Structure formats: C-alpha cells, structure tokens
Amino acid sequence: MSLTRRDMLMAACVGSAALASAFPSPGSARAQDDTAQDDTIDLIERLTGQTPTLSDRLHLVMPAVFPTGYTVPMDLDIDSPMTADDHVRRIRVFAPQNPLIEVASFNFVPQRSIARVSTRIRLAKPQYVVAVAEMNDGMLLMTKTFVDVATNGCI
C-alpha cells in the first residue's frame, strides 16, 4: 500500500494533537492546581502520615508575582496564644514543584517564642507553597499560597 497525501495529513494532525496534550501551556498550570486541591492534602498525608485541616489561623504571606526564584520572601504567622496548653509545636514548609520539596521547619517553645517567622526561599517554578503547623494537641493545620516566579531558583 502506498501512502497518499491524505494519509500523511491525517497522521500529522493526530501527531500534533498528541504533542499539545503532552505539553500543556504554562498558563494552565494554576487552573490545574486549583482543581487539584486534594493533591496537596494527599501529599501532606504521605509526608506526615496524618490528614491536615485547612485553617485560616495560618497566614503564609508571599508575593503573588516575583521576578526571581532565588530569594522569594516568606512571612509566616500563626494565630496562637502560645500558652502551655495551646501552642504551635512546629511548622513545616513545602514547595511541591521544587526538585527537593522540603523547604524548612521551625520549632517553637510555648511562652518563650511567638509563632511568627520570616525567611527567604528558592522556588523552581510558579507553584503553591504549603505550610503545615503541628499543634500541641497533635492537630495538623494547613494553608497554601500561590507564588508566580519568573526564573528558576533551584539550579
């Protein structure tokens, strides 16, 4: 059987459609992430062995858009009286799209430190940054913030 012009055109069309679906445009990354809310919770479950609760007591403040991924400022503040029977033990921060997803963990001491901290982090690509707070009663509270970085800070 010899290949006709029509066969060739059909093959080209199918091929380019397959390529387009294999490499989604960067703009769609956030839309996918929004529907994949459960993915973040699954990830935290895998890492900690516990189900986190989304909470507005955690405030993870980061710029929505930042020109470089090398030094993205991060402010973390948790509403907690920090008393002996109500305090934050530890906060862990993750960047799920980084080559190494763990960013940092902060350990606090009731009555001595305040559950508030600032630092600067590296991000490989635009993504949700996730903060998980481990309370003294064993509860896991979670929040996440989308940060759009223009350059890769993890090379």
Added chain:
Amino acid sequence: MTAPKPRVLVPSAAAKGEVIRVKTIISHQMETGLRHDAQGQVIPRKIINRFVCRYAGVVVFSMDLHEAISANPFIEFYLRATESGRLEFIWEEDGGGGYQLEHQLAVA
C-alpha cells in the same frame, strides 16, 4: 568564597514580658548539591542545615533548613523577654562545621 560571617540584630534591653524581634543573617553559599561544575561533576551539597537560638541556656527557637532556603540565609523570629541573660545563636553546617554568636539581653 569568603568565610561565612554571621550577624544578628537584637535589642540590648527590653521590658519583662515584652516581645522582641530577632533578625539574623549569615553569608553562606548554601550549595544545594544539584549543580554541576564545568567538568560535569556534581558540586557536593554544603548548606547550613540547622539554626538554634538559646536564651539563658534554654533552646527557645530552632529551625531545620533544607536546600530550598536561599543563599545567605536570613531568619527573623520573635522571643518573649523573660529574664536578663545571654542569647546564643548557632548555625550548623553540613560536614559538622558551625558558626556562633552571643548577645547579652538586659530585662528590666
């Protein structure tokens, strides 16, 4: 590369019960271990992996740092001034090295 130099910014005096802000920074490459040199060899990881703050001998704040913390790690945190005493800041590096600073805090 010059030797890492730690710096802290803390008030020298505070009222009892007051919350004080502590700003720290250390000049450090924070080599992630993900980069390659011109010969294609992996540059070994060398980061500050832990930071500890002791207040009058008691650990009051600590942080575990991973590869995603920026070069020249900057850490800002808050302590409650409970008594006059010495604040000790310790940065621990991969390979067992470390850097240390002390600061005297007077609480009235």
